[in-house]
Structure formats: C-alpha cells, structure tokens
Amino acid sequence: MFDQTIEPIDSCGCGDTGYLTTRTVPIDLAHGVGHIDNVPVYHCRSAACQEFTLPLFVSHRLEDIAEEMENTQATEAVYTWIVSGEQSLDPLQQANNQTHLQAFTLQFSGREYTDALVVLIVPGQAVFFQSTLEETEYYLLRYEEDRGTDGIWFSFLKFYYEEPELTYEDFLTWSEDGRLKEIGCITLEEIEDALIGEFGEWEEVS
Structure with missing residues (x-):
C-alpha cells in the first residue's frame, strides 16, 4: 500500500484556496523540455489562473521521474506512485490499473455529501470521509488489491476516531488494533451509487 497522502484542499499558487486535481506539467530535462501527465496539483479552479x-512529496517524485526520463531520453511520462525503476514512461500506459485508480480516488477531492465530507485521500488506494452528523465518525473506502476475483474492488469501513486531526500515518498505527468495522465490499462501478445511498447527494466545496 502506498504510504503517501494528499489533503483535498490546500493553497493554489495564486494564493487562493487550492483544490486537488491533476494536470500535465512541463519539466526541464537535459535533452530538452518534457511533459509529465496526471500530476497531482492544487488549483483554485479559476479558468484565468495559470498558477498551481x-x-x-509530489515534487520529490517528479525529480525521480525526470531522472528516469533523462536516462531513457524520453520527453513524455505519466505520473505514478510506483518506485523508481518500475514505472513505464510510455504515455500510452495511462489506462493501466494503477493510473486509473489514482485518477478515480483524486476525483473525490473537494466533495461534500449531505452527511459526510472528504477529509483525506491516499491516491490510488483510499478515500476517508468524516460524518457531518457526528464528528468522531469516519468512513474509509479502501482499494483491495488481492481479492482474487474479476474487477476492481474496494472495502467500505466505518470507525470512530476521537483525535482532533486525522493523519494517515497515525491512522495506520491506530487501526492495527482491529478498530475498523467492515460495512461491505463493492466494485468500482458500484461506488458512486453506494456513497450516495449512504451519505446523500454531493457537491463540490467552493
């Protein structure tokens, strides 16, 4: 499992509130200018704003990808969380499962449901929701890699967490004591309807 997390909201490069999204980022290489697709960034959502x-740790990962691009003389790459040496630099690989999962989890950035809001995203792996009815009540949508069945599956879990701030590192240690209650397992295609059924309709926080 990836151990990197991204908060759904931070600051845009212009100084306004930035919302997590992805974009193609230019990068200077020894053999010219290259581009990396699907890079997580914070942007204010203004069509006129070119800042982000x-x-x-995304910056650090870009340095690794740039080094790989220079080693192979590539000018195009796709951002992934895979460690150096395991990533394909072929942009046609964007449709692979890992990239697809990353894009899927990042789309929850800034969402607020009737009864819950997104508070933490682990790209390609998990989305955390906090209840708006009970502040210590949380839900976790977590990718299940080794189910041995067809399709892409996620577990849906519920837990109560009384600390004022939820961080992924603290959560991993805390959850080792079996404090998670599994509500069920659902396929990727079923997730949107399942979340609306559990939390109500959603809108993007502006």
Missing part, C-alpha cells in the same frame, strides 16, 4: 502548487 505541488504537494511536497
């Missing part, structure tokens, strides 16, 4: 900011 990168999460810190």
Whole structure:
C-alpha cells in the first residue's frame, strides 16, 4: 500500500484556496523540455489562473521521474506512485490499473455529501470521509488489491476516531488494533451509487 497522502484542499499558487486535481506539467530535462501527465496539483479552479502548487512529496517524485526520463531520453511520462525503476514512461500506459485508480480516488477531492465530507485521500488506494452528523465518525473506502476475483474492488469501513486531526500515518498505527468495522465490499462501478445511498447527494466545496 502506498504510504503517501494528499489533503483535498490546500493553497493554489495564486494564493487562493487550492483544490486537488491533476494536470500535465512541463519539466526541464537535459535533452530538452518534457511533459509529465496526471500530476497531482492544487488549483483554485479559476479558468484565468495559470498558477498551481505541488504537494511536497509530489515534487520529490517528479525529480525521480525526470531522472528516469533523462536516462531513457524520453520527453513524455505519466505520473505514478510506483518506485523508481518500475514505472513505464510510455504515455500510452495511462489506462493501466494503477493510473486509473489514482485518477478515480483524486476525483473525490473537494466533495461534500449531505452527511459526510472528504477529509483525506491516499491516491490510488483510499478515500476517508468524516460524518457531518457526528464528528468522531469516519468512513474509509479502501482499494483491495488481492481479492482474487474479476474487477476492481474496494472495502467500505466505518470507525470512530476521537483525535482532533486525522493523519494517515497515525491512522495506520491506530487501526492495527482491529478498530475498523467492515460495512461491505463493492466494485468500482458500484461506488458512486453506494456513497450516495449512504451519505446523500454531493457537491463540490467552493
């Protein structure tokens, strides 16, 4: 499982509130200018704004990808969370499962349902929701990699967490004691309807 997390909201490069999204980012290489697709960034959603900011560890990951691009003389790459040496630099690989899962989880950035809001995203792996009815009540949508069945599956879990701030690192340690209650397992195609059934309709926080 990936151990990197991204908050759904931070700051845009222009100074306004930035919402997590993805975009193609240019990058200077020894053999010219290259481009990396599907890079997580914070942007204010203004069509006139060309600024954005990168999460810190995304910046570090871009350095690794740039080094790989220079080693292979590539000018196009796709951002993934896979460690150096395992990533395909072929842009046609964007449809692979890992990239698809990353894009799927990132689309929840900024969502607020009637009874819950998105508070934490682990790209390609998990989305955390906090109840708007009970502040210590949380839900976790987590990718299940080794189910041994066809399709892409997620587990849907519920837990109560009383600390004032939920971080992924603390959650991993805390959850080792079996404090998660599994509500069920659902396929990727069923998730949208299941979340609306559980939390009500959603809108993007502006």
